Amino acid sequence: MRLFSRPLSPITRRRLAAFKANRRARYSLWLFAILFVISLFAELIANDKPLVMHYEGQWYFPLAVDYPETEFGGFLPTRTDYLDPFIRDQIDSHGWALWPLIPFSYQTLDMQMRVPSPAPPDARHWLGTDDQGRDVVARVIYGFRLTVLFALALTAGSTVFGVLFGALQGYFGGKVDLVGQRITEVWSGLPVLFLLIVLASFVQPGFWWLLGVMLLFSWLGLVDIVRAEFLRARNLEYVRAARAMGLPARLIMWRHVLPNAMVATLTFLPFLFTGAISTLTALDFLGFGLPPGSPSLGELASQGKNNLQAPWLGITAFLTLAVMLSLLVFIGEGLRDAFDPRHRHATATPEADHA
């Protein structure tokens, strides 16, 4: 565990201090992290099944196990619908149940509605329901998680490909660079949106499909940055010293050049991330994104557009996206400043004598 026991390098420490000194970025990071962690446990917060149940002296865990309705005095050997008033009465009279905070999942259709959907906010549905009678809060929580996970996966994938191609082009330069640059130029000329729309007409794109197709193009933005960093770093004296030492190219790139290039890459990541979120939302909004029924913020936005008489839909979608993207932009700003050597900190001392 040498990696963790050693002290942080002074540069890293200075950057951490710079990031911490930026209050807006720090609070944004905390807020975003808390929201994300909460949304990771969406099943425990918004679900149409009780978390734990005590029924006729026995323990049940509906969250993990599917019980047939006959268990609870029903007639059909199908999966129990715990929101059914009959089942609820049964549970109340024979034991108790611990329900999640929001007793609806993202695809639960509320059958006990007294108003036509989309229903306005009330005590039962805090942000109302959408035009199919699904709880908006539950959909936002699940949608947030799905969007962030998608963006995370896309960003991670793009980083791996972008850094790999950029590093090879920059480090070896010459013909490798020339050919690589031309290929990426041609590749980046392909219209991604049209490709996705064409694709949507013959396959039903799921999470992984979308991720794969977008991954084919999203790494292109990073290549130029990483390539430039590698081009610059390969002539630094400590890189030349490593070459003179006889280290193979992969080790030099990994140990000596990559840490330099990672600065530019890290600064770029939040913007890749927000870009991924916007693209996914836009596709969902247009109806070429995730399959119908998935909890998607873009779909919520499009419902808001189609149901202008139900403003809670549009406002919720807008606010969720706005808050999420703003937090990410603030975090990105903080990161960029922390990594910017020209950014003056209170701790920095000028050279006493430049002779």
Next chain:
Amino acid sequence: MPEPILSVRDLRIAFDAKPVVHSLSFEVAKGETLAIVGESGSGKSVSALSVVDLLPGNASVTGERQLNGRDLTRLKPSEWSALRGNQVGFVFQEPMTSLNPLHRVGRQIGEALRLHQGLRGQAARQRVLALLEQVRLPRASELIDAWPHELSGGQRQRVMIAMAIANRPALLIADEPTTALDVTVQQEILALLKSLRDERAMGMILISHDLNLVRRHADRVIVMHRGEVVESGPVATVFGHPQASYTRTLLAAEPEGRPAPIAEAAPLLTATQLSVAFERPRRGLLGKRPPPFVAVQPLDLELRQGETLAIVGESGSGKTTLASAILRLLPSQGEITLGGVALHTLSGAALRRQRRQLQIVFQDPYGSLSPRMSVFDIVSEGLRYHQPELDEPAVAERVAQTLEEVGLPPDCQARYPHEFSGGQRQRIAVARALILAPTLLVLDEPTSALDRTVQKQLIELLRDVQARRGLSYLFISHDLAVVRAMSHRVLVLKEGEVIEQGDCATLLSAPRHPYTQALIRASSLEDDLTR
């Protein structure tokens, strides 16, 4: 003593409440050169910059400053701007970066005239031309429209001087004006400054770390050490009879001693008809490719075990290119043999295995160590790769031994390069090379970024290591004093061509080629030799 142009009393400077200059008083008279000497960090540049209020915002300056009888402490920002570049001219160290690369030379000088004298158009151009002729820029009428990158370092420094004297300043401050220049050019620039000073009866402050220059070109000298004045007085007195022990250390810091004589041995490194050429880009898309630029003409080279061969030349002479070619870091033609292995035939993994035999120490102690790695990682990296069979304690043992050998404390292993001084960093770089137990070490100007006192220590270390290990050095330098202290044989390069080579002592005392003679004359070796 004639009336002083500038007088400074009890100057104190602090950065963020940390004092860097303690109590400095001096006067500069008309037609006089005052030199401020000291090592890096002694506060000499800061003191001079504070005179014209050019320090960053976190500096606090107290003390009396008077220029031509005018109190400088009470000036408003607009009055400062009127003063700078007008009554006080500045020449900075770095001619490569002190000129704006996007403006033509003439326009940059013209700007100073426009701001302070309101000269425009043809009148300004005529003045600029006259100035360029005064600073003896060759082909002035042609170079007035040149871009900064088209000029050599010496020419740029002349342009800088023209800018500094454009408004007939009473005081000229030259901050290490020649440090970045070749020795032969250094002398020309200083001679120019001296004659301009006499013509215009300017006062001049010359900031330098180079005692030889100061001895030749200044009238009075202030020796500074860690923000304090150690000694001051006329040059002849200070250098002839130094009072303070620090001054004596500085004066004694000239590299001295000679390399230990070596026994006859078979050559370790031989290069036959070695040459390096760079392809030039095509003119236009379909144009013909111009003939390649030959950086190193075919040359033969031989180096025995335990011997030091110095490669001497000015910047652009191809000495670093030659070293890179021998290290096989650059493609080259010709044969290179090291210890019986024909290096020029190897490539890939076989070449990488041989690389531990020949290591390099670079010039820049700040750029040659990865800032993100601890000293232990930097030093052990090569060993871990070439001898993966060594376990953790064995590696640690070797690292500790090597650090001790180069005179670094054992507790420095966990620290990072930025915590060390230039001299210590250079020792780390030497340790990184030595741990692989090479037979040949290429030293690419290892001492030229260091202060003289530190230089001396490093030279002694390198000589010790050579005696102990029987290493061969390929020593690249433009500093003949260091070369004399280090090397057995010398090879003089000019524009990629060997113009003279031979035994070090013989060559330095009786140079045959005029270029070598000029080099030796310029580097003040003569004084020492005749002394």
